[in-house]
Amino acid sequence: MARKRRVVVTGASLAGVRTARALRDRGFDGEVVLVGAEERLPYDRPPLSKKLLAGEVPLSGIQLLSRDEADALDLDLRLGCRASALAPARRMLALDTGEQLRYDDLVIATGSAARMPTDWEAYAGVHVLRTADDALALRSALAGSPHVAVVGGGFIGCEVASTARGLGCDVTVFEPLAAPMARVLGYEMALDLAGIPLDAGVRLRCGAAVERLEGNERVERVRLTDGSVVPADVVVVGIGARPVTDWLSGSGVSVADGVLCDEHCATSVPDVYAAGDVARWHNPLFGREMRIEHWTNATEQGAFVARTILEGPQSGGYAPVPFVWSDQHGVKLQIAGVPDPSHRVRIVEGSVAQRRFVALYERGERTAGVLAVNSPRGMVTYRRRLAQDDAAEGPAGARFAARPVAQPGD
Template sequence: MSVDRLVVVGASLAGLRAVEAARKAGFEGAITLIGAEQHLPYDRPPLSKAFLEAGDDPEHPTFRTEQVLAEELGIDLVLGAPATGLDTGRQVVLVGDREIAYDALVIATGSNLRTLPGTEHLDGVHGLRTLDDGIAVRAALDAGARTVVVGAGFIGSEVASGARKRGLDVTVVEALQTPLVRATGDRMGAAIASLHERNGTPLLCGRTVVSVNGESRVESVVLDDGTVLPADLLVVGIGIIPATQWLEGSGLTVENGIVCDETLWTGVPGVYAAGDVASWHNPVMDERQRMENWTAAAEQGAAAARNAIDPENAKPYGTVPYFWSDWYDVRIQFVGSPDADEVVLVDGDPDADGRWVALYRRGERIIGALTVNGQTEIMKYRVMIQKGASWTEALEFAEKRKALAAQKAREREAAQV
């Protein structure tokens, strides 16, 4: 069957890359891009990083102008109107009372933030997922808000870092005894989390919020041990849920995201998924994954669109996962999977150094790598994981890099004498 109408649901990074890839592949049919927000597709990572820094109001991190999307890419934009249903039998996406027909469909609806029950009526309580969230949090920080962050994951920690850089009072509350276990494992999660204390940000682990006080606006946060934290701003970063509610009754398999095969196909004719919402078998890592990072969203959006418009030549999408995060003046980067049999620190000391490297072993191969201020290292390990390098090869490579760095340090010292 020919594909004349491509519909992409989700006007964020994955959705944008989908429509761009379709046009780049030579698709000349109609493309409709549906987005729940009024905003044009924009970049999310800056919202918890540079967007929160003190100074002049930052520009909105929009990817493309409306003119480029409409005229150069020929996209029919349907913004400010979330998809409300999917009829795979008739091949239509429901947007309220409107029906938008498709021959090929890419679902890139992303995810929704988990919230703290009982805080819906309070001003000053925010997640950080959308541009509107970023604007609200920035305004509160500009006003000097006493800040409490619930959740010591990457987004919450970046918000805490931004507040601390401004010299504001900020406390991070984490329900787990060790933060970032799912992302980096126990040992390295604790090492990364120590960055908060080093930068004067209290981190309260193993604590949960039992109530939030305030009549119309947050005034304080009460923890399960009785601690009361004064707050003008409460940022909730306790995870996300794939945005699949609108797919009820569609026939798609939904289990922690939309279940897809290696090509990002959902098993329903013409329907593919990409980004946070896609749970697919990653052939490179040989495991089912649902990835919540910028790189995956960009790559999957493009791959899903190419496969959707030419399903007979659909190609598997495989990758070595990669994410990064900026805390204070530190760049944290991770590649691969934290599901390892062993984690070995191969360079630096988290208790003393501003730079360190840890490698993750599964069986006899390297499966992951974590660097703190190791920007020159991380992509080399990503390539090794992609190629299926052995654990021995990875350790030998790490020793060579460490020796080379030591030699360069000696040469710099000698030059200064």
């Protein structure tokens, strides 16, 4: 009997599960092995900083794949083990259990890991937020309304601040730029939106970096580069994430802040692909490399890779318009495209004062990004314009003009 084709997916989370499901949806009847470092069944991460952290949903409510579903899809689910090395010449993946897995096609979906300065790790009371275990640990740390210091005013930091404040904690966000989210939204818009956390009672310490944490075994204080000191019982470090690629060293797979891929999400070695947070691929729509740490990209790229494995290179390549959402203090922010602090920002619907508006980020005559605040319908309307403008810049964009945006109902 002919040997069945085997697709091995490393990383049993959003991009990996989406790849496995899409392979089956497209009728693939070979073997699908899903290797995941975490012991838990795959779960969704956006609720970790929102409803799960707030205690509004249990872990069972954010599962991406149950045992029964894995069985029904005939997935060989290997949880609690890590891919440790790759030998493309022999088409072998080594696991940290000592097992060697042969593959015909391999998908790298090992995601990203939270950054943490090494000298901060030693203190009790210092948290990152990437996994369900991180979220459960932070949830118990937030009980009893402690003083919470959130280091980093990006999306995750701002969401943790929102949830912690909602739980009655005294919260300070430390951001070296002039306002939270300024790196993504630009100063003008970020300063306008800073009123949202301030009105909710969050303290903002912007414009000075955190120099160090202080305390004995437990963290007690945050010291800033401007010399000031702020007491803290709990510190949440939200200073970004790094792609998980260390296990690929020596494999011949090219890596540079992510797994380098062409427009078909194929890596530098044959029959090895990457999807999700870990992938840095050439987006033909923008004519440049991108690595995107957003939910929608992980799902879409996983599905794209599955299709490419089964049908070969897709015309136009993988050319999405980036999309991300964030929920903070009861306000929903949605961003499409690639807004840049250098762009001109124009509010085209609603107003900042109403906390319901749509802003366009413009480069010359073109719309490069859309920010919708409490305006999902505005996002639908203006995202179309964004896609059309992108289409005007290159032939690949036309495919995406009318495509809906995937987003879970978290």
